Amino acid sequence: MNLDILKQAVFESRDGITISDALTPGNPLIFVNPAFERLTGYNAEEALYRNCGYLQNDDREQSEIAVIRQAVAQGEPCLCTLRNYRKDGSLFWNELSISPIYNKHGTVTNFIGIQKDVTSRVLLDQQLRQKNKLLEESTIELAQLATRDGLTGIYNRRFFDTQHAIQWGIAMRNKDTLALFLIDVDYFKQFNDTYGHQAGDVALQSIAESLNKSFVRGSDFVARYGGEEFVILSVGLSVQQATEYTARICERVRQLNIEHPASATGHITISIGFTVSMPAVSAQPSSMIEQADKALYQAKAQGRNQAVGV
Template identity: 35%
Template sequence: MPIQPEGAVILVAEDDPFMLRLLGQYLGQEGYQVIEAPNGKAALDLYVLHWPDLVLLDALMPGMDGFEVCRRLQAIAQGNPAPMLMITGLEDEKSVDQAFAIGMADYVTKPIHWAVLRQRVRRLISQHRLEIQLREANYQLQQQTLIDSLTQVANRRRFDEYLLQEWGRCVRDQVPLSLLICDIDHFKHYNDHYGHPAGDRCLQQVATTLKQGIHRPADLVARYGGEEFAVILPNTPLEGATVVGDRLVQSVQNLSLPHAMAPTTAVTISCGIASVQPSANGLPSDLVLSADQGLYQAKAQGRNQYQAICVLPNGTQPPFGAVMF
């Protein structure tokens, strides 16, 4: 892919004012935006302000040399910084090995051969941009494998992974974990009466409403299967989960989606809620089973409501009715 210099930002760290100005003028003429840093400390500060496409580092600077700047930029960028090109008068094997060992992408020697510098700058920026595009493409591909294509919420695979992950975390942190399983009431009758395209739109609207009804980044809405959705609420006791459950039931009802085949004449959901203090001896499936039992009770009680169950650490439940809401 040919590099387009316009818009590419290069951070130059050089303690020699004349060389700094010379590098800035040359790279500017090549079409790059140049940020000048007179020392290593300034380079670190300017890096987090501009997040450049390339860093040119003088190897020998007073106070903080180019090697130390490279190490610190690795930490700042969490091991994935912009490529760094060292400008050095050191040509000994040890210095070159050290530069590559700490993460330098390449180096040029003084006095600078400008044609060599030009080609290496273009190559490193081009590679950096391609790596960014590749990471973004891989991320998008990964997201597609974890998202339900119809409703655009997490799919069953993501639900299973996340529930297991949060179960382990809650065991370590000794905090509660809650789960909601929601089912669209009389959905088969809805599909039979309005048709499957309308049923798909109904699923999409309900999924969007459920997603809008959770407010913390750690909470997850997933399509559990068919017309069922699940909501994982980490670090949430039963009382907090029932607040969420009530809000979700009311929000779907407030959509006022017509459902001529339902007693309420509108689309509603039933919701089973379960909460547990996870333990190393317990299983996430205990929580799923209890939430499913809560859903069964909500439907048995007339639908368009939630029922909640507290699961004991050993996976059992208190006597029926003692903790139902």
């Protein structure tokens, strides 16, 4: 091929082209084309006989720089994208491709570098990553909204129903017990009538937090069942353990010390109905709800502020 054509191609290229001297310490540049000058703002006189590391200014803590150095040391080609800075200090993202040139003895004498400004592409990629991150966060938030109760932050009834069916199947397969606690805030309508719904909401939030702190095992599941009712699912408890849990729950709610004149104690209390069973093929998860509900009704009939198990 005609050398004049090759020379013209190098000078007319829209990409920056450089040639460095691999036999001289520091691998200094010995040629830059006009596109390199336009890209960096450095003319040939300013650019030549210097290692092109000056394009990084003080921004040298880039992993790509180590990749380039290793490639040069081993006489190998490499392609990377790194932050470079023009003469005026403005940043651009440089897609740099370097390739070794060998003499007839197999010695690397030079490196040819192709430099392309890919700032627009990198910024677009960054924007896309940011949008994807926001999308992921939004997806997580939507999932939270779908599974969490908006007032208390604990799980909602719909998600509880799903988990109840799942845990029922797991417990049946593992021949394990499943405990279900149905909890109702005593005289809550009167509390709202006395203090207002905003105070009622705050009380429900405090009770939900207390319940959550009472059941901290990975298999424990606390949800708002509706209104002033809560439901808790726990795997592997015996009847004795479940009874001890209910005593602890009632005491924790009493310790919240939420004033309630309509209550016999003068403070908010709860009633609990619970059941412990080993799921069987012949039964359904809903049977536990029915049993716990009957026990809850009994707890209320016996004066509230207590737990009854069946």
